[in-house]
Amino acid sequence: MYQYDHYDQQIVDERVAQFRDQTTRFLAGRLSEEEYRPLRLMNGLYIQTHAPMLRVAIPYGVMSSEQLRTLAAIARKYDKAYGHFSTRQNIQFNWPELARVPEILSELAAVQMHAIQTSGNCIRNTTCDHLAGVAPDEIEDPRPYCEMIRQWSSLHPEFSYLPRKFKIAFSGALNDRAAVAVHDIGFYIVRNEAGETGFKVLVGGGQGRTPHIGTVIREFLPIIDLLSYTDSILRVYNRFGRRDNKYKARIKILVNALGAERFSLAVEKEWSANQPSQLTLNPIDIERMRAHFSGPVYESRPEGKSIHAWYQANTAFARWVDRNTVSHRIAGYNSAYISLKAPAAAPGDASADQMDVVADLAEQFGFGEIRVTHDQNLLLPDVARDDLFELWQVLRVHELATANIGLLTDVICCPGIDFCSLANSSTIPIAKQINERFSDLDYLHDIGELKIKMSGCMNACGHHHVGHIGILGVDKKGQEFFQFTLGGSADNECTLGERLGPAIKKHDVAGTVADLLDVYVELRIEDERFLDTFRRVGLEPFKARVYGDKGVENKAGARATA
Amino acid sequence: MQLLKDGRPAIDTWMFLQYVADVDDGGDAIVALQHWSAHRETLLKRSGRNGLWLSSEDEIESVAEDIEHFAMIALEFSASTDGRHYSTARLLRERYAYSGELRASGEVRRDQLFFLTRCGFDSFLLADNCDLEDFLRGGNDFSSVYQYASDDRVPVYRRRIGTV
């Protein structure tokens, strides 16, 4: 993975000093709350329901064992001994004390981590396929480009006060595991007819209150133009994005207002006017960056007999292997998911002890590297198949072996009203409700792949628009209700979910999921997934079951079946 | 108001013309974009220097042909979080090769100074209660940078490989 040199270290250290100074001035009354706000946000610090929330960047979801141990230590020392992994591959601490945040930042800087631009109206942490570098379906490893974007966008003098936040995602594989199409800019690595790799560029995707799927504005962007082209998109957005209404300020609104064609023309014009650009990458820039990610040297680890024996003998283990491990580009290896969705856990939360365990395991069964997935789980990228049983045994002891990756109980969920001051509703208790209702493992495995995504308000941090079942918390006269959407997906055929009907009462959420699944089980053909069945049969049968005869005329919340 | 120019306090010689089309006393006069467009011919005949003031909404392209006539351009920040004029400044310096005084006015604070300077601003019109020494400290926040801008700092990725 990428290692800082003295320049990177110096910049991060100076950022800590700058933030320490800003915080001191604020606490001394020399900066008003209004003046301090954009400054703290630009460093990932929110003022939340209980205390400040600090969001720490895990660049494109990759971290080392040493870094994870530091996160654990910070969780113990400054927080309540746990952290929350977010859908953007970051980690959030919910209970730090404002005056001590600079201290936390300097502990982070000591292990090459930071909170730079994890919030605020600037270019955020770039996200990426969590299987980058190890996936068998990969065209090219996207991490070098993520790191280039990370550096270029960090403390950018021109683009630090954008109309709104700005998110960039990369995928270098055939299957999109990074929800690329719902980002402000999405880059797919593709190959052209000449066999060269480059980027297919999408712009204007996003979630929030007006979800959009990104539009392609360049079918093939040569790698050398990555930074110059991104720079041009940002300049057009910085200058012409709306600033009068924060709900209309994302780039998707600009792209929509101009139309994809005119927007793309504006970018191309800006880009041409900058040619020749200092931002054009040299082959040596690219080679140097790629070298950082050339990957570990894998020793040959042929599969022994024991893995098969254990697989035959132990159903729980077999289930975990089937569900939580995926194939690796190197024979004899797998990538193993570590579920942070144990039945009693808040989705995405990990205790400091669990973090330490995972850090150790990554060293014991890998090369000391851990990934964060945008489904709020962790991943050990390089586990020899022969070690899987041993790994599973340790994970089990620490409640990290729930075999539910991609299943119904692998719920994606934002922190909701328990932690977020913008929330309309709770989310964690709903995830619990679902977990309790669907505790039968055989049923879960029978239902198969199902992505439930839940947000506590329209900001959509829980990505509900792209959930196979999306659940959005809404407030109706002080009461919590839940709006369902069906058929969303963030994979290659990205779709936004369709609204099922009036919002559902809090206590009926799991019951409604059960109704939806009954319809699916009745209508599915062979091994169709929920999403496939939905795409085939449409919304009606589901709607009819949930709302009964009264259909959509039903008064909001009054589910026909109590 | 206090003026900082090239890192030092300076006297503001610019008179803002708002109500009269033109004052030709040989002094420095600055006008808003609309004013310039309306009285361009008259203003061009002045013996003193001309300056241009742009609100956050104004786009530099509309006077692209006239830039050589200005000895000073002031860009207004209506809010410290309105970043449009960072782009305007870079366009002026890099695309239009503007080399006159480039002034930031309005909501301009210490914590923006590093970025403002990098984008080509060399003068700052500040509130009377602004502590100038403290303000100037903001210009030294970072000793290395990751990107090219309008200043002559070389980004670290080029310093690493020595291909300046």
Ligand code: SF4
């Ligand atoms: S979706 Fe709403 S409630 Fe949930 S974390 Fe985001 S802002 Fe908070």
